[in-house]
Amino acid sequence: MEKKKQQICILGSTGSIGTQALDVIRQHSDRYEIYCLTANNSVEKLAQQAREFKPAVVVIGNEAHYETLQELLRDEPDIKVYAGKEALEQIVSAEPIDMVLASMVGFSGLVPTINAIKAHKKICLANKETLVVAGELICSLAKENHVPILPVDSEHSAIFQSIVGDADNEITKILLTCSGGPFRKFSHEQLKTVTATDALKHPTWDMGAKITIDSASLMNKGFEVMEAKWLFGVPADRIQVLIHPQSIVHSAVEFIDGAVKAQLGVPDMRLPIQYAFSFPERLPLSGERLDLFKQQCLEFFEPDIEKFKCLALAYEAINKGGNMPCILNAANEVANAAFRRDECSFLGMADVIEKTMQQATFDNDPNLDIYLKTDAEARAIARSLISNAAAV
Numbered sequence: 001m002e003k004k005k006q007q008i009c010i011l012g013s014t015g016s017i018g019t020q021a022l023d024v025i026r027q028h029s030d031r032y033e034i035y036c037l038t039a040n041n042s043v044e045k046l047a048q049q050a051r052e053f054k055p056a057v058v059v060i061g062n063e064a065h066y067e068t069l070q071e072l073l074r075d076e077p078d079i080k081v082y083a084g085k086e087a088l089e090q091i092v093s094a095e096p097i098d099m100v101l102a103s104m105v106g107f108s109g110l111v112p113t114i115n116a117i118k119a120h121k122k123i124c125l126a127n128k129e130t131l132v133v134a135g136e137l138i139c140s141l142a143k144e145n146h147v148p149i150l151p152v153d154s155e156h157s158a159i160f161q162s163i164v165g166d167a168d169n170e171i172t173k174i175l176l177t178c179s180g181g182p183f184r185k186f187s188h189e190q191l192k193t194v195t196a197t198d199a200l201k202h203p204t205w206d207m208g209a210k211i212t213i214d215s216a217s218l219m220n221k222g223f224e225v226m227e228a229k230w231l232f233g234v235p236a237d238r239i240q241v242l243i244h245p246q247s248i249v250h251s252a253v254e255f256i257d258g259a260v261k262a263q264l265g266v267p268d269m270r271l272p273i274q275y276a277f278s279f280p281e282r283l284p285l286s287g288e289r290l291d292l293f294k295q296q297c298l299e300f301f302e303p304d305i306e307k308f309k310c311l312a313l314a315y316e317a318i319n320k321g322g323n324m325p326c327i328l329n330a331a332n333e334v335a336n337a338a339f340r341r342d343e344c345s346f347l348g349m350a351d352v353i354e355k356t357m358q359q360a361t362f363d364n365d366p367n368l369d370i371y372l373k374t375d376a377e378a379r380a381i382a383r384s385l386i387s388n389a390a391a392v
Contacts, residue, residue, distance in 0.1 A: 006098045006277070007035040009091065009121075011112055013049055014042035016208050017103035017126045017152065017269060022049060024274045028283060035097050038088055040104075041065065047072035050079055057094070059087045061108075092116035099277070101152070102127040105210050106333050107375050110134060114368070117141045124276040126152035128223045133326045134371050135230035150276035151231055155224055157272030158250035158263035159232060164280070166255065173254040174234050175262075176224055177244040180301070181216040183346075184243060188307055191347055196340045213336050214310075217349060218303060222314020226325055229318065236318040241311065243301040248290065266290050309350035317357065322364040323374045324357065330378035331356035338386045348389065356382045 008025065012018045018037075025032045034053040039046040040061035050058045050073055059082045060069050066083035073079050082091065089111045092100050099122035102113045109127035114134075116123060118141065125131070131138055142149050151157050155176055163171070182201050183191060199216040200209060214220035218241075225239045252262035265271055266288045274285055305312040310332070317328040331353040338344035344352065360378045363370050 005033040007096045009036040009097045010101045012103035013037040014039040014045040093119040117147045123149045131227045131230045132223045155251040161263045162253040162261040170256040174239045175252040178221045180243040194346045217310040218308040219310035222311045323366040326374045327360045327378040330375045331382040334382035
């Protein structure tokens with residue numbers, strides 16, 4: 001008997017993760033089928049994807065693009081077209097969907113992910129801000145609804161792959177690797193004048209603009225420490241960040257007996273995406289393979305948290321708890337966007353985030369409503385700090 005294809009909803013199908021996920025689905029069209037594709041602004045790319053994959057539904061977050069998307073898909077009458085924030089939040093509950101790839105960037109991914117969990121959909125999580133902002137709430141909802149959360153980030157997938165078969169054994173340390181970004185060897189003086197164009201030249205990974213800037217500042221690694229804490233139940237003081245320029249060891253786990261297990265591979269996000277889709281099964285995947293004879297050098301360094309202050313601020317937010325990670329994330333999203341618009345310096349991003357953390361209202365026991373209010377307040381504070389600095 002023919003096996004039923006898994007129906008997938010991709011939140012953020014036009015971004016880096018979404019497009020690579022579609023490549024995985026192309027390779028395994030006998031197993032997976034697209035039910036819904038969503039994007040925020042990339043209307044032409046979304047329409048192109050829809051014409052190829054014939055989903056039941058497409059959603060464009062920015063309502064201004066609704067008529068354009070309808071026109072582009074005029075010759076596809078079987079594809080339903082929706083628009084707006086509410087449509088994004090509601091589509092994940094559609095009955096035919098088996099799994100949701102949460103690859104929207106930023107805070108906007110929180111509510112759709114929550115709704116998908118409540119609708120008992122398997123979550124393939126690439127939106128790290130969901131766990132950064134509301135890790136305790138997300139993990140509690142997943143447990144309550146018996147919903148698996150499979151990590152898609154290469155580092156967290158590596159950790160997950162390293163503990164498969166060892167889930168009952170005590171983890172003494174998580175070794176979370178990162179390339180160090182384009183400014184790893186820059187001095188503090190040099191960092192004062194770097195531009196967004198400089199920061200977008202990531203040495204090993206091809207990612208979206210926001211995440212690439214976060215990687216350059218090491219804020220992305222701070223977010224991943226928070227993710228690891230919630231996904232694997234390991235406190236932040238036992239999660240060690242290692243600068244690993246070659247990006248071959250994607251992360252590792254140290255167990256109570258001192259054994260260290262790591263997952264290695266070429267920098268290719270399709271592998272962790274596919275593993276999240278197919279777990280516990282491994283499927284064939286075309287592409288480059290790791291050749292250790294060619295990879296003569298694997299280096300590891302401690303991060304400089306004085307030079308890359310965002311990582312230190314992330315640990316501070318983790319230790320403070322409550323809604324502080326939400327404040328950190330909101331301020332970072334604003335500062336990151338301002339840096340890309342040349343309205344804030346590279347080092348100024350950390351200053352904006354730190355001051356926002358000092359000024360925003362702290363809540364030790366937040367719920368979803370508090371998270372939403374916190375996000376709005378912190379963004380307003382960060383925008384004000386940037387505007388005031390520009391006016392000086």
